[in-house]
Amino acid sequence: xxxxxxxxVVKLIIYAILILWGISVIYPLVWTVLDSVKDNQQFFFxxxxxxxxxxxxxxxxxxxxxxxxxxxxxxxxxxITVGSTLLAVLLSAMTAYVLARYxxxxxxxxxxxxxxxxxxxxxxALIPLFFLMNSMGxxxxxxxxxxxxxxxxxxxxxxxxxxxxxxxxxELEEAAIVDGASYYGTFFKVMLPxxxxxxxxxxxxNVLNIWNEYIVGTILINDPxxxxxxxxIGVMQAEMQYRTEWGPLFAALxxxxxxxxxxxxxFQRQIASGITAGAVK
Amino acid sequence: MNLGTAKWQRNVFIASFxxxxxxxxxxxxIYPVVKGLYYAFFDWSGMSEHKNFVGLxxxxxxxxxxxxxxxxxxxxxxxxxxxxxxxILATFFAVALTRFGFKLAGFFRSIFFIPNVISVVVVGVxxxxxxxxxxxxxxxxxxxxxxxxxTITWLGFPAHTIWMLLPPAIWAGIGFYMILLIAAIQSxxxxxxxxxxxxxxxxxxxxxxxxxxxxxxxxxxxxINIMMTTLNGSFVIVWIMTEGGPDNSTQVMGSxxxxxxxxxxxxxxxxxxxxxxxxxxxxTTIVLQRLMRHESVEMS
Numbered sequence: 359x360x361x362x363x364x365x366x367v368v369k370l371i372i373y374a375i376l377i378l379w380g381i382s383v384i385y386p387l388v389w390t391v392l393d394s395v396k397d398n399q400q401f402f403f404x405x406x407x408x409x410x411x412x413x414x415x416x417x418x419x420x421x422x423x424x425x426x427x428x429x430x431x432x433x434x435x436x437x438i439t440v441g442s443t444l445l446a447v448l449l450s451a452m453t454a455y456v457l458a459r460y461x462x463x464x465x466x467x468x469x470x471x472x473x474x475x476x477x478x479x480x481x482x483a484l485i486p487l488f489f490l491m492n493s494m495g496x497x498x499x500x501x502x503x504x505x506x507x508x509x510x511x512x513x514x515x516x517x518x519x520x521x522x523x524x525x526x527x528x529e530l531e532e533a534a535i536v537d538g539a540s541y542y543g544t545f546f547k548v549m550l551p552x553x554x555x556x557x558x559x560x561x562x563x564n565v566l567n568i569w570n571e572y573i574v575g576t577i578l579i580n581d582p583x584x585x586x587x588x589x590x591i592g593v594m595q596a597e598m599q600y601r602t603e604w605g606p607l608f609a610a611l612x613x614x615x616x617x618x619x620x621x622x623x624x625f626q627r628q629i630a631s632g633i634t635a636g637a638v639k
Numbered sequence: 640m641n642l643g644t645a646k647w648q649r650n651v652f653i654a655s656f657x658x659x660x661x662x663x664x665x666x667x668x669i670y671p672v673v674k675g676l677y678y679a680f681f682d683w684s685g686m687s688e689h690k691n692f693v694g695l696x697x698x699x700x701x702x703x704x705x706x707x708x709x710x711x712x713x714x715x716x717x718x719x720x721x722x723x724x725x726x727i728l729a730t731f732f733a734v735a736l737t738r739f740g741f742k743l744a745g746f747f748r749s750i751f752f753i754p755n756v757i758s759v760v761v762v763g764v765x766x767x768x769x770x771x772x773x774x775x776x777x778x779x780x781x782x783x784x785x786x787x788x789x790t791i792t793w794l795g796f797p798a799h800t801i802w803m804l805l806p807p808a809i810w811a812g813i814g815f816y817m818i819l820l821i822a823a824i825q826s827x828x829x830x831x832x833x834x835x836x837x838x839x840x841x842x843x844x845x846x847x848x849x850x851x852x853x854x855x856x857x858x859x860x861x862x863i864n865i866m867m868t869t870l871n872g873s874f875v876i877v878w879i880m881t882e883g884g885p886d887n888s889t890q891v892m893g894s895x896x897x898x899x900x901x902x903x904x905x906x907x908x909x910x911x912x913x914x915x916x917x918x919x920x921x922x923t924t925i926v927l928q929r930l931m932r933h934e935s936v937e938m939s
Contacts, residue, residue, distance in 0.1 A: 372735050379732070380750050382810065386765050387753070389776075400644070406768075406776045449663060452656040462653055468661075475668060478922055479871035481893050482913040483671035485678060485900050489685070490671060509667030512660060541652035570758035573875055577901060588760040592879060595764050611761050622756040626749060629756075633815060634822040 360436065390615070394418055395610040401604045418609040426580070426606065428590070428613055435569060435586045438500055442507035443564040447557055449508065450515025455545055458523035460532075467522065472513045480510065488577050497580040508576055511564050518635050522556035523549070555628075562625045563632040569618050587614040678910035685906045699912035707912070710890045711919070713801050715892065717808060718869045718923075721863055725816055726808035729861070732813070733820035734850060737830075738842075748821065752814035759811065759872075763879030765807045766807040770794050770880075794881055797888035804889060808869075809877055823854040851903075859931045863924055870920045892916045 389406065395414040422428045455460075457469050487506060488497075496502025526549075533591070536547045546585065550557070572588040579585055591614055594607055679698075702705045732751060736744040754762065769776045770793035781789040787883040792804050827849065835845045851858070874893025876885060883890035883898060890898075892912055901910030 367737075372739065373741075374796060376735060379728075380747060383750055383753050385770075390765070403773045405779050406774065407779070425710075449660040453660040456653050456656045460649075460653055462650075465790070468657065473666070475664075475672075477867075477921070477924070478672055479867075479913070479916050481871055481874075481896055482675040482910075482917055484666065484675075484896070485910050485913065486671035486674035487667070488901075490666075490674075505663065506667050511665045512664050512668070512778050516660070541648065545656075566756055570756075570760075572758060572760045573872075573878075573897075577736055586640070588758045591758070591760045595760075595767065595879065607764070608832050611764060614761055618756050618758075622753070624750075629752075630818050630822070633818050 369400070387541055387615070390608050390611050392549050394592065394605060395611050396608075396639055397607050398602060400602060416607055418605040419613075422606045422609045422613065426590075426594070428587075428610060429589045430583060431585050431587050432613065434584060438503050438507065438566045441504040442511065442568050443502070445504065446508045446511035446515055446564055447561050450512050450560070450562075451519055451550070451553070451557060453512075453544075454519030454579070455518045457551060458474060458520045469516070472516045475513045484573070484577055487574070491578055498579055499583050500584065503575065503578055503586075505584070506572065506578065507568050510574070511567070513635065515560055518560050518632070519553075521635065522553060523552060526552060550555060558625070559628040559632040562621065563627045565621060566618065566629070646703060649881055664684055664821075675910050675913050678907055679914040681910075682905040683907040684735060685900075686904070690723065690907070693907070697908050699849060700908065703912060704804055706887050707892075710892045710895045713889060714873070714891045714919075715743055716801055717805065717873050718866050721808050721812060721869055723863050724805065724921055725865055726858065726861065727814045728835050729813050729816040730810070730858070733824055734857070736817075737821055737824045738850070747882075748817070748837060751817055754811045755814040757811070759875045760879055762807055762811045763876050764848065767880055770803060797886050798938045800881060800885065801889045804880060811876075812865065816865070819857055819861060820854060823857040824850060825851045828847075859928075861879045862931070863927055865919055866927060870916055870923070892919075
């Protein structure tokens with residue numbers, strides 16, 4: 359049993375700190391919601407914490423959604439996130455499975471290659487990536503961004519899944535092989551269903567990373583019709599120096615935050631286990 | 640069954656599962672990284688195919704570039720500030736939410752992780768609004784206590800603005816390390832604490848003698864991870880909030896790389912900055928690992 363603190367003053371202080379930090383986390387989200395239905399007048403003449411005036415300016419959302427093309431950016435983000443997550447999970451599962459279950463010449467070296475690449479700063483790759491994508495005609499394309507994101511997720515994926523596959527019992531696979539299943543059948547019909555928890559954990563961590571990714575998107579996408587949500591938020595924020603549309607900016611933030619917040623609420627447990635699995639060396 | 644074909648089948652299977660992944664990884668990660676190291680030795684505007692081999696000139700130029708030194712200083716300022724801020728708070732939260740039997744521990748844990756699921760871009764925009772001189776939260780709050788309206792341009796002082804970038808970076812970073820430490824603390828056998836209780840060891844004593852030594856591995860991993868993510872990625876928040884300004888005073892190596900390469904088209908120089916970032920993060924990893932080596936305790 360965990361111990362309960364005896365001293366009421368200490369207990370109070372600890373609670374106070376926890377609550378203060380909780381407020382510092384929640385409050386910015388609350389004010390994002392409140393500010394997303396304000397007009398500029400209220401931003402300039404009322405305190406930032408004042409409640410929005412009625413009637414609430416829901417128009418900010420439709421304005422951002424259609425005039426600012428957030429419908430497009432939202433779809434771009436969705437396609438790119440889902441595409442690269444699925445591709446990355448499949449590709450890392452294939453390699454991780456072979457590395458976990460089969461010994462062959464170079465297998466250790468291959469594992470080491472993926473692991474050690476996690477130590478290399480990705481900024482190093484930004485410049486060559488831009489020219490590579492340019493020469494392949496993949497600048498300003500969703501598929502180009504999906505390829506780069508997928509690749510950036512592979513090392514972590516292989517690392518996590520090798521550990522996960524090794525923790526699974528071998529009996530089911532052996533039974534499948536005795537039953538005459540092919541190598542491929544064993545993997546797709548036995549291993550993949552069996553490893554669902556690990557795959558989902560990895561997938562969710564990937565979704566968080568890709569939905570929120572900014573810098574690669576900014577470098578590889580200059581065509582406004584291909585922007586992802588974070589890229590457009592960056593552009594919008596830079597434009598705020600010339601035109602002030604605070605309400606729409608907060609509406610835009612909300613459109614970006616809410617989907618990922620829902621994913622977080624649903625998959626909290628998987629995210630936590632993804633973090634702990636990734637840190638064990 | 641023919642052994643030769645069985646072996647052949649096995650090899651085909653292995654190859655077909657290894658090669659697609661490796662091709663992706665080779666083209667979009669390994670090749671750009673290696674090429675990045677190679678570009679560091681060229682003078683290249685990116686406009687033409689023509690690249691001038693300049694040997695170590697980019698690195699010599701960096702040595703004489705005051706902004707580079709400032710950027711490295713800022714990087715390590717952020718590394719130190721984030722390590723101290725994040726580790727103290729994350730450890731405090733992790734202990735408070737596991738050892739003290741609070742009823743709402745699960746709730747707090749879920750809440751505290753939220754900044755980690757939000758994009759850094761959004762974090763930057765939110766904090767820009769807090770610091771905004773006219774309509775920002777901080778000035779409005781301070782104005783409650785003063786007669787005149789406070790209009791401090793929080794992000795406008797060359798000497799101090801880097802300090803203003805620390806709170807958002809810490810705010811956005813804590814949840815991840817808190818989760819990590821919570822898992823580590825939960826894996827410590829309860830009997831250790833019970834024994835300490837019987838011996839009459841206080842809460843503080845137990846923290847230093849049991850909790851810290853037994854989660855030292857995770858503390859080490861966290862510190863190194865904070866350092867690496869800061870050197871490699873902290874420039875996103877810098878870029879969103881200040882673009883390295885005012886007057887390059889908040890420039891970090893990552894943002895300077897971005898500016899040099901993609902704004903001023905000195906791609907060779909940008910690549911050389913990337914090279915240095917890699918060298919710095921490798922050296923710092925080794926130094927930190929040395930410093931923290933002897934204090935790990937194996938759980939028996």
